[in-house]
Amino acid sequence: MVRKCVMYFGPSQAPLLQVGFRGLVQTDVGFRAHLTTIQNYKDTCGASTWETMMTYADKLRRDNTRIAFFSSTPQGGGVALMRHALVRFARRIGVDLSWYGKHYSKARDMINHVLALLLMNKIVPKPLPTALRITKNIHNILQGVSPPSQRITAEEKKAVIHWITENAYRYWLSESGPLRPAEEGGAHIIIIDDPQMPGLIPLIKRFTPDRPVVYRSHIQIRSDLIAQDSSAQADVWKFLWSNIQLADMYISHPIPAFVPHTVPRAKVAYMPATTDWLDGLNKPLRDWDVGYYGNMYNASCHAQKMTELHWPARKYIIQIARFDPSKGIPTAIDSYAEFRRQCKVADIEDTPQLVLCGNQSVDDPDASIVYDQTLDQIMSLCPELMKDISVMCLVPNDQLLNTLISKAHVVLQLSTSEGFEVKVSEALHAGRPVVATKTGGLPLQIKDSVNGFLVEPGDWKAVASHLMDLFTNNALYERMSYAARTGVSDEVGTVSNALCWFYLASKWRDIGTKESGKAVLQPNERWVYDMARDEANCPYSADEEQLPRCSIEDKKIN
Missing domain, CATH: 3.40.50.2000 (Glycogen Phosphorylase B;)
Known part of the structure; x- marks a missing residue:
């Protein structure tokens, strides 16, 4: 009992992040703590949002669809916050959705997690400290906040690809791994959730060309600088796009100027970042x-x-x-x-x-x-x-x-x-x-x-x-x-975020990819939320709050 308490709770008595076998991110003390009910979530949104979400959740459950997210950060930052909330909600609603992550920035954090997970006969992905610096430089360059002279060298690009490939073969493409074919227990749809991991996309398509892969870009990309051939942004984007172009859909924040000119507009869909009204960040406090x-x-x-x-x-x-x-x-x-x-x-x-x-x-x-x-x-x-x-x-x-x-x-x-x-x-x-x-x-x-x-x-x-x-x-x-x-x-809430991902997963499961010989899902720069509502025949009511829809002609960088 003492050993388990040490593994699950830190000195502040707050639950520690649990990263299990194959890098599976385990929310809420390894899925042991049940913090919410379905009714709690239902109370955070309107009836139309809830009914639309349930339409797709029911279909995913009937079809036994497996969804897998991959990102580099299991804790800290907006992506991690959204995924913790989405995994928690999906488990509560009965949808098979998993999230795989890696990275440790501090030796102490890595050692603590390795010791804890070894006690449970589990392992974590092999970290590469130099990759942290390289991927952060890539992030800064794409956002236009790096020094003008900064570049990503050919050796650094090779290091990132080697790091991704090694982890993929070691953990995710091995027997029963999430990147194995669906008939061998792998996921039916894969979402690559940040610019650190697009190197997975060619590997996935090599083994399972007919499996849908969605790439999500979650940062403000300076597409105006990418359009300048000699810029650092153009060089980094060329490196990333060589892998991302193999994805079947490109999800962006709902700002057209964030999408580089090389991305076919037929592949582009928009989805805002969200937060969870029930978690510790937002719940009412006494x-x-x-x-x-x-x-x-x-x-x-x-x-x-x-x-x-x-x-x-x-x-x-x-x-x-x-x-x-x-x-x-x-x-x-x-x-x-x-x-x-x-x-x-x-x-x-x-x-x-x-x-x-x-x-x-x-x-x-x-x-x-x-x-x-x-x-x-x-x-x-x-x-x-x-x-x-x-x-x-x-x-x-x-x-x-x-x-x-x-x-x-x-x-x-x-x-x-x-x-x-x-x-x-x-x-x-x-x-x-x-x-x-x-x-x-x-x-x-x-x-x-x-x-x-x-x-x-x-x-x-x-x-x-x-x-x-x-x-x-x-x-x-x-x-x-x-x-x-x-x-x-x-x-901007968790239920709507789940609605969007559940819709995409169910739709891609039905339609498949170009390689499968079926029609391809082409969003043509629409909001995923709008596509899902239309598909479910659930129009907006006059009193529903909506985020502004940017004109797709608006390409100005602010």
């Missing part, structure tokens, strides 16, 4: 819980000699994001410094604090670098505000992030490059007005001057001006808070 997690945050600050939060005595502004070059953290600091200057001019003494925090993704080697740069910026440009700014890289704890977002006065998302940010959806759901940049999918989430404000990337003066409005105009704040809380679409 006052006692808020106090507990607030004390936990301040204890971590105290241990690291960082500024503690003084809430509820003082309000605070927050940006929750990974310490990543694309997240606009320098703009957040500049904006806060200008806002405080304006407060001083206006003789406002009751000033809020600023919180910059986030979890570190386990495949992100940039976090410590950006964290140090953040502290350097504060100390060099506005050292007098150091006592009012709290900068923390937090251990994974959903309820802690929930507490920080739900009690903030204003939430910032000042990214210079962004996909579709779930933290914005979570902030709006909590009734927090959001000040964000006009980049990526953020304009789809925020109605400018209704539930928040949109500014140009890097425009710290505009951010400061909006902060002044929100902290000095109570009527404006209450109106925006109400609009935020009541205007969140079903499309």
